[in-house]
Amino acid sequence: MHEAPILVIDDDLAIRDTVSEILVFEGYHVVTAANGADGLRFAEQSWPALILLDMRMPIMDGWAFTHALRARGATPPIVVMTAAQDARRWAQEIGATGYLAKPFELHDLLDVVARLYGI
Amino acid sequence: MSADQLVQYLSWTVFVLIFVSTSIWAARHPQRANIDIALFFSAPTAIIAIGTAAVFGLVQAGPLINAVNTSLLLAMGYMLLRIVDDFAIVSVWLMRGAGAALAVLVAGAFVFQPPRPNWLNLLMLLYLVVVLLYAAGAFIRESRRSSGVTRRRMRSVAAGSILLVQLFIISSLNLVAPALQNTWQVLADICGLAAGVCYFLGFTPPRPLRRAWQEPELRAFLGRPASLPRLPDTQAILRALERGAATSLGANARIGLWSEAERALIFPQGDPTYRLDPDEPIPPARAFRDQAPVFGANIPSNYPTYAEYSRRVGAITVLAAPITAGERRLGVLVAYASRTPIFAEDDLALLQLLADQAAVILESRALIDEATRVRAYEEATRLKEDFLSAAAHDLKTPLTTLVARTQLLERRAQRDPMAPADLVSIQLLVNEAQRLKRLVLELLDAARAEQGRLVSVRTVVDLVPLASQICQRHDSARHPCVVEASEPVIGTYDQIRIQQLLENLIENAIKYSPAGGGVRVRLWNEDQQTHLTVTDNGIGIPPEDLPHIFDRFYRAHNVDDRRFAGMGLGLFICRGIAEQHGGQIRVSSRPAQGSTFHVVLPLAREEVAIYA
Numbered sequence: 056m057h058e059a060p061i062l063v064i065d066d067d068l069a070i071r072d073t074v075s076e077i078l079v080f081e082g083y084h085v086v087t088a089a090n091g092a093d094g095l096r097f098a099e100q101s102w103p104a105l106i107l108l109d110m111r112m113p114i115m116d117g118w119a120f121t122h123a124l125r126a127r128g129a130t131p132p133i134v135v136m137t138a139a140q141d142a143r144r145w146a147q148e149i150g151a152t153g154y155l156a157k158p159f160e161l162h163d164l165l166d167v168v169a170r171l172y173g174i
Numbered sequence: 175m176s177a178d179q180l181v182q183y184l185s186w187t188v189f190v191l192i193f194v195s196t197s198i199w200a201a202r203h204p205q206r207a208n209i210d211i212a213l214f215f216s217a218p219t220a221i222i223a224i225g226t227a228a229v230f231g232l233v234q235a236g237p238l239i240n241a242v243n244t245s246l247l248l249a250m251g252y253m254l255l256r257i258v259d260d261f262a263i264v265s266v267w268l269m270r271g272a273g274a275a276l277a278v279l280v281a282g283a284f285v286f287q288p289p290r291p292n293w294l295n296l297l298m299l300l301y302l303v304v305v306l307l308y309a310a311g312a313f314i315r316e317s318r319r320s321s322g323v324t325r326r327r328m329r330s331v332a333a334g335s336i337l338l339v340q341l342f343i344i345s346s347l348n349l350v351a352p353a354l355q356n357t358w359q360v361l362a363d364i365c366g367l368a369a370g371v372c373y374f375l376g377f378t379p380p381r382p383l384r385r386a387w388q389e390p391e392l393r394a395f396l397g398r399p400a401s402l403p404r405l406p407d408t409q410a411i412l413r414a415l416e417r418g419a420a421t422s423l424g425a426n427a428r429i430g431l432w433s434e435a436e437r438a439l440i441f442p443q444g445d446p447t448y449r450l451d452p453d454e455p456i457p458p459a460r461a462f463r464d465q466a467p468v469f470g471a472n473i474p475s476n477y478p479t480y481a482e483y484s485r486r487v488g489a490i491t492v493l494a495a496p497i498t499a500g501e502r503r504l505g506v507l508v509a510y511a512s513r514t515p516i517f518a519e520d521d522l523a524l525l526q527l528l529a530d531q532a533a534v535i536l537e538s539r540a541l542i543d544e545a546t547r548v549r550a551y552e553e554a555t556r557l558k559e560d561f562l563s564a565a566a567h568d569l570k571t572p573l574t575t576l577v578a579r580t581q582l583l584e585r586r587a588q589r590d591p592m593a594p595a596d597l598v599s600i601q602l603l604v605n606e607a608q609r610l611k612r613l614v615l616e617l618l619d620a621a622r623a624e625q626g627r628l629v630s631v632r633t634v635v636d637l638v639p640l641a642s643q644i645c646q647r648h649d650s651a652r653h654p655c656v657v658e659a660s661e662p663v664i665g666t667y668d669q670i671r672i673q674q675l676l677e678n679l680i681e682n683a684i685k686y687s688p689a690g691g692g693v694r695v696r697l698w699n700e701d702q703q704t705h706l707t708v709t710d711n712g713i714g715i716p717p718e719d720l721p722h723i724f725d726r727f728y729r730a731h732n733v734d735d736r737r738f739a740g741m742g743l744g745l746f747i748c749r750g751i752a753e754q755h756g757g758q759i760r761v762s763s764r765p766a767q768g769s770t771f772h773v774v775l776p777l778a779r780e781e782v783a784i785y786a
Binding site: 067069070072073074076077080111138139140157158159160161162164 | 566570571573574576577578582585599602605606
């Protein structure tokens with residue numbers, strides 16, 4: 056059992072639940088948020104081991120979230136998770152550790168998480 | 175030599191000079207109008223010649239000479255009428271009547287020796303005054319109808335006719351008060367001199383004067399090249415160019431544009447269906463073919479196959495000049511008038527100047543158009559890319575769940591084959607699959623809207639039961655839906671699309687009234703059109719979003735993506751449905767108060783194939 060949670064931030068409820076269930080099934084502890092602002096609140100409380108981050112979201116998007124997180128001195132690995140064609144570029148822009156282009160395969164998600172969890 | 179003698183000799187000289195110059199002109203250009211003008215001045219010249227001959231004793235003054243002089247004077251009236259006919263048009267009956275009157279009066283002049291009976295003198299005076307006043311009136315009318323140099327020429331001729339009337343009236347005062355004979359003579363000579371000058375300037379204006387008269391319009395025309403290419407469209411530029419050329423020349427003008435595709439000249443401002451083959455013999459085609467200005471007089475008799483056409487458009491005499499920018503043959507500038515003497519030979523140079531000006535303006539317009547086309551193409555490409563990436567993004571979202579969730583189910587089933595079916599997951603998958611289906615259909619509709627292929631089979635539809643049905647289906651306690659219509663609202667529409675339009679608008683009304691609130695659908699007929707409004711009391715649309723609300727992928731700023739699902743294609747498709755029925759869709763809205771969408775559709779199919 057992995058103790059530190061993985062934070063999943065995505066405005067799409069179905070994706071959020073699916074990703075969360077997949078990770079829980081593999082034994083991870085998961086918290087979810089529907090936008091950057093909610094995500095930031097969780098991150099401050101629970102110091103996630105890894106963040107899976109959608110970029111285009113209402114209220115606070117992925118860029119603003121990363122900026123705010125860094126401003127608080129936190130540096131957990133971030134994996135950008137987006138349906139946009141610019142997934143790789145956006146990941147570089149915010150200095151993310153990795154990216155998942157939607158729609159992603161289950162094993163890609165698990166590989167990335169396994170590789171980055173706890174580093 | 176006394177002053178009155180001086181005036182007389184001066185006026186004689188002027189008339190003789192005018193006669194000589196108009197005769198030379200008529201000999202060089204033997205057209206009816208030119209000959210008529212020379213003939214008109216031959217009468218006073220003959221009178222002067224006879225008078226001079228009498229001074230030198232070559233002829234004996236007597237009743238015969240007097241009768242000849244009187245006849246010549248009377249003939250001047252008739253001749254003037256012929257000139258009027260050349261410039262304007264005189265009715266056949268008037269011409270015949272004047273001819274008959276002339277014959278009778280000339281006979282009278284020879285039968286009755288002077289002093290003639292007063293009634294005959296009065297008749298002669300009456301004849302001349304009537305004819306001359308008619309001529310003056312005709313020229314004034316013609317000057318009102320024409321512009322530029324032609325207007326000035328007609329005014330001058332009208333003034334000449336009025337002066338001649340005065341001359342005859344003054345001459346006849348001689349009979350009333352013979353004691354003042356010398357005074358009358360001087361006044362008459364002055365009037366005669368002035369009339370001669372007026373006629374000369376009007377009928378055969380010397381080149382410098384013609385130029386001076388053309389100058390104001392020409393200057394105005396040539397001063398516009400900077401502003402013209404910026405006019406909204408090529409049609410407006412053509413209109414302005416044609417108007418400019420027309421007023422500069424005092425005639426009508428048309429521009430024919432060369433169409434490489436049709437290998438013909440097209441006159442967009444004239445008859446746009448007319449195609450002129452450049453191999454035709456008429457001046458506009460010749461000017462284009464030979465790349466040189468061409469003058470053509472009397473088109474109906476010179477080109478009999480064009481007689482009917484040229485009479486119909488009033489192009490009896492034609493000037494044409496090629497519009498060519500460098501190597502690019504753009505078209506022809508054609509000036510035409512229904513009367514021959516409007517143009518002079520040297521107008522060709524002026525027309526070429528105007529055509530060159532037109533070439534510069536049309537060429538810069540073409541460059542502007544070209545730049546606009548490139549920009550429009552880039553914009554279209556960008557829109558297409560936006561569309562693709564937005565569509566891809568929206569399709570990938572449900573796909574992500576479908577792919578990951580099915581693989582999760584597979585993984586679970588592999589680990590624990592006996593586990594019960596995960597109904598929650600299956601429900602989620604069904605929902606996402608439905609969402610994907612809706613998105614794909616919506617995208618396909620948007621693509622069809624883009625290509626104008628939304629509307630297909632049309633039938634006669636009553637919109638009232640259709641709207642009631644959809645309304646009923648969406649009716650709820652939170653969002654009561656009512657349809658208001660006092661009569662059937664029937665038109666020829668694509669029923670499935672109209673249904674989609676209504677459904678979209680009603681669903682939007684409900685979707686954007688999250689706090690609840692009624693939806694009101696109104697239908698009525700007005701001005702041969704079908705009107706339909708859908709009103710809600712929802713969140714409304716911010717004013718800055720209103721102009722874009724029907725744009726593809728556009729969503730208003732007060733729409734929270736999380737609360738209101740959608741791609742921003744619904745209203746775009748609605749607009750497509752309305753417009754492809756030949757109608758339109760409008761919206762009025764106030765934030766936090768609600769919106770009204772107003773659709774206007776023509777009753778029957780519009781045969782305008784904009785999207786064909």
